[in-house]
Amino acid sequence: MTPGADTTPHAFEAETPRLAKKKFLHDAAEHVRDTGHRAFVRKALGGYYTSRDAQKARFRDWEQARDAASLAKWSAVNRLDELLPTFVANFEANGGRVHWARTADEARTIILELLRDAKAKAVIKSKCMTSEEIHLNAALEQDGYGVVESDLGEFIQQLRGEPPYHFVFPCMHVRREEISDLFGKHLGTPPTDSPEELTMIARRHMRRLYVDADVGITGANFLVAETGQISITENEGNARLTAALPRVHIAISGIEKVVEHLDDLAVLLPMLATAGAGQPMTCYNTLYAGPRRPGECDGPEEMHLVLLDNSRTAILADPEQRDSLHCIRCGACLNVCPIFKNVGGFTYGTTYQGPIGSVITPHLRGLADWNHLSGASSLCGACTDACPVRIDIHHHLLHNRRNAAATSPSRLERLGHRMFVMVASRPWLFAAGGAMFRKSLWLLKKLRPPLLRDWLATRDLPAAPARSFRSQWRARS
Amino acid sequence: MTAGGDTTARDTILARVREALRVPAPLPHMKSHAAVAAAPAGPDSLTILPVEVARPWLPDGGETAEERLAILTENLGKLRAEVQRAADLTAAAAQVAALVRERGWKRVAWHTHPAVEPVAATLGCDSYRLDSTSFDKDALEACDAGITACDAAIAQTGSILVSSASCGGRALSILPHVHIVIVTLDQIVATLGDALDAIRTKHAGRMPSMLSFITGPSRTGDIERILVLGAHGPKELFVILVG
Numbered sequence: 001m002t003p004g005a006d007t008t009p010h011a012f013e014a015e016t017p018r019l020a021k022k023k024f025l026h027d028a029a030e031h032v033r034d035t036g037h038r039a040f041v042r043k044a045l046g047g048y049y050t051s052r053d054a055q056k057a058r059f060r061d062w063e064q065a066r067d068a069a070s071l072a073k074w075s076a077v078n079r080l081d082e083l084l085p086t087f088v089a090n091f092e093a094n095g096g097r098v099h100w101a102r103t104a105d106e107a108r109t110i111i112l113e114l115l116r117d118a119k120a121k122a123v124i125k126s127k128c129m130t131s132e133e134i135h136l137n138a139a140l141e142q143d144g145y146g147v148v149e150s151d152l153g154e155f156i157q158q159l160r161g162e163p164p165y166h167f168v169f170p171c172m173h174v175r176r177e178e179i180s181d182l183f184g185k186h187l188g189t190p191p192t193d194s195p196e197e198l199t200m201i202a203r204r205h206m207r208r209l210y211v212d213a214d215v216g217i218t219g220a221n222f223l224v225a226e227t228g229q230i231s232i233t234e235n236e237g238n239a240r241l242t243a244a245l246p247r248v249h250i251a252i253s254g255i256e257k258v259v260e261h262l263d264d265l266a267v268l269l270p271m272l273a274t275a276g277a278g279q280p281m282t283c284y285n286t287l288y289a290g291p292r293r294p295g296e297c298d299g300p301e302e303m304h305l306v307l308l309d310n311s312r313t314a315i316l317a318d319p320e321q322r323d324s325l326h327c328i329r330c331g332a333c334l335n336v337c338p339i340f341k342n343v344g345g346f347t348y349g350t351t352y353q354g355p356i357g358s359v360i361t362p363h364l365r366g367l368a369d370w371n372h373l374s375g376a377s378s379l380c381g382a383c384t385d386a387c388p389v390r391i392d393i394h395h396h397l398l399h400n401r402r403n404a405a406a407t408s409p410s411r412l413e414r415l416g417h418r419m420f421v422m423v424a425s426r427p428w429l430f431a432a433g434g435a436m437f438r439k440s441l442w443l444l445k446k447l448r449p450p451l452l453r454d455w456l457a458t459r460d461l462p463a464a465p466a467r468s469f470r471s472q473w474r475a476r477s
Numbered sequence: 478m479t480a481g482g483d484t485t486a487r488d489t490i491l492a493r494v495r496e497a498l499r500v501p502a503p504l505p506h507m508k509s510h511a512a513v514a515a516a517p518a519g520p521d522s523l524t525i526l527p528v529e530v531a532r533p534w535l536p537d538g539g540e541t542a543e544e545r546l547a548i549l550t551e552n553l554g555k556l557r558a559e560v561q562r563a564a565d566l567t568a569a570a571a572q573v574a575a576l577v578r579e580r581g582w583k584r585v586a587w588h589t590h591p592a593v594e595p596v597a598a599t600l601g602c603d604s605y606r607l608d609s610t611s612f613d614k615d616a617l618e619a620c621d622a623g624i625t626a627c628d629a630a631i632a633q634t635g636s637i638l639v640s641s642a643s644c645g646g647r648a649l650s651i652l653p654h655v656h657i658v659i660v661t662l663d664q665i666v667a668t669l670g671d672a673l674d675a676i677r678t679k680h681a682g683r684m685p686s687m688l689s690f691i692t693g694p695s696r697t698g699d700i701e702r703i704l705v706l707g708a709h710g711p712k713e714l715f716v717i718l719v720g
Contacts, residue, residue, distance in 0.1 A: 237710020297646025
């Protein structure tokens with residue numbers, strides 16, 4: 001674990017990191033067997049591909065636009081030393097206050113102090129993955145603050161007592177009947193199978209809460225260095241209400257979200273929407289520059305921004321994987337990932353699921369305990385193809401595997417590789433080994449040695465060909 | 478935070494950032510190097526990618542005023558916003574008054590603005606004028622609809638740009654169940670970049686405390702990824718194109 005990194009047990013995270021891999025294998029096996037769940041998730045994502053492709057087609061050159069987006073993020077992340085202080089100076093000049101947090105624990109302490117200072121009674125929150133990362137809600141509740149998630153998906157997950165299943169579509173795994181029952185139980189509403197009516201129940205429930213809350217907590221998608229604005233992307237309008245009505249606005253953001261120019265958003269915002277949800281633009285893209293100004297009708301009296309490191313600087317220090325900090329959390333890599341679709345979001349046991357989560361979690365929470373996520377990949381590269389900012393995701397999974405092998409090599413793997421090298425560099429031995437293998441394959445099937453047992457539990461070995469590839473090749477030519 | 482601990486946290490994080498960046502990272506994998514080639518030369522050649530370079534790659538916003546209007550109208554329709562044309566503000570006022578009658582609205586909120594005042598004058602129902610002294614969130618919450626001006630309308634994405642400085646603050650365009658926005662034809666721009674230029678010019682360097690690109694009525698797909706309009710913000714967005 002990186003010094004300073006911090007984790008708090010969470011209902012859906014492994015109690016002790018050592019168990020993370022065991023839990024992953026167990027949950028993955030369980031989910032893969034649950035064909036109903038898999039079919040439901042695939043169906044929910046079905047519309048995404050169609051609308052994403054339709055929106056991509058509106059770009060005159062999607063691939064070059066990806067170049068522009070990746071370059072905007074590359075140049076910002078690689079000049080973070082300069083741009084982060086610039087952003088902070090401009091944000092403060094706009095009347096906002098910045099709080100620096102090295103760890104999740106520091107971030108929670110800062111936010112609790114801000115709530116105490118504000119004499120907060122009711123807190124409303126809009127979707128913020130950084131707050132999931134620091135397990136903010138549990139800390140607020142422990143200190144006696146009532147906190148309500150206002151994003152519909154997050155609200156449903158909060159009532160269910162679960163973290164988000166997917167960091168963009170938090171409750172995509174939940175059926176409408178379950179939501180109807182959940183609302184019936186917690187809000188006393190009559191059952192309905194209409195998504196429209198369920199949405200209106202949440203809408204009616206939430207309206208007074210926005211008006212009555214003292215403090216609104218939001219995330220941030222981009223920090224604009226040039227102007228000192230923070231940019232928040234959302235569809236529902238809940239973040240806008242959260243930043244408009246309460247007296248105090250607290251935003252939480254990782255330090256890597258800086259972009260240099262306001263104009264960068266002219267590229268990044270439509271790409272985020274298209275890649276993430278197949279939209280031309282997310283419904284509300286809002287830039288905040290401090291609290292209410294003199295002459296403005298409304299807005300908070302105070303605006304605070306908590307800037308979180310929590311091991312992001314450890315990723316920054318790895319030039320090979322630094323581009324994983326370009327991530328704009330669109331979720332495209334989850335949507336296309338065969339592993340995500342088969343094992344489901346909870347199996348990861350991480351705040352950030354899917355391919356990008358598998359890349360960054362080992363940095364945030366320790367390679368030794370989280371490298372198994374990098375193994376859970378077919379290396380098909382669908383994630384890399386989908387990434388609007390061209391993060392080299394599937395190669396980073398390989399980099400993690402290599403780094404793990406270098407720092408804590410498995411003796412068995414080393415022995416296996418040594419034997420392979422020995423055999424593969426001696427053609428006669430390779431041919432002899434192949435012949436032996438072809439003849440004894442039936443025996444392997446029958447004996448099911450422990451090393452192959454897991455693999456054979458869900459698969460059949462193919463029938464052995466009568467002749468080797470090399471002899472078949474010779475016969476052809 | 479006044480505690481000394483915060484300064485330490487800032488210094489530690491910035492020191493870690495500086496240390497981390499001592500080893501340069503390779504350039505991202507790119508399809509072509511047009512983006513790189515287009516950046517100004519010099520040691521910092523990759524630090525600036527003018528949005529103009531990316532413009533021909535992004536969705537089209539139209540070259541002429543007619544094209545921009547056509548693209549905007551088409552995009553707004555796809556977003557399920559209601560588009561109405563009005564020859565002038567008097568006609569717009571009559572259209573909004575007709576809406577008020579049709580829907581049986583009791584109270585409509587609006588703000589002081591040359592494009593909004595004539596519309597608000599003939600609503601035919603109770604109205605609530607927002608300004609820097611009259612804001613009351615309970616009163617606004619009880620309104621059936623809100624009328625605002627805008628800073629720009631963006632053809633490329635079908636977005637309407639509003640700001641806290643010129644569009645009645647933060648809540649007026651998000652809290653009422655229906656948002657009516659008055660757009661004059663000269664406010665239509667091709668792209669998001671053009672809208673940002675317009676806002677920079679208008680506010681001369683000091684940005685309003687809120688700028689929001691509104692792209693259709695509020696929506697969610699959180700339940701089984703099925704689209705529902707009106708999650709928390711307005712269920713309906715009326716865009717009145719005047720001119």
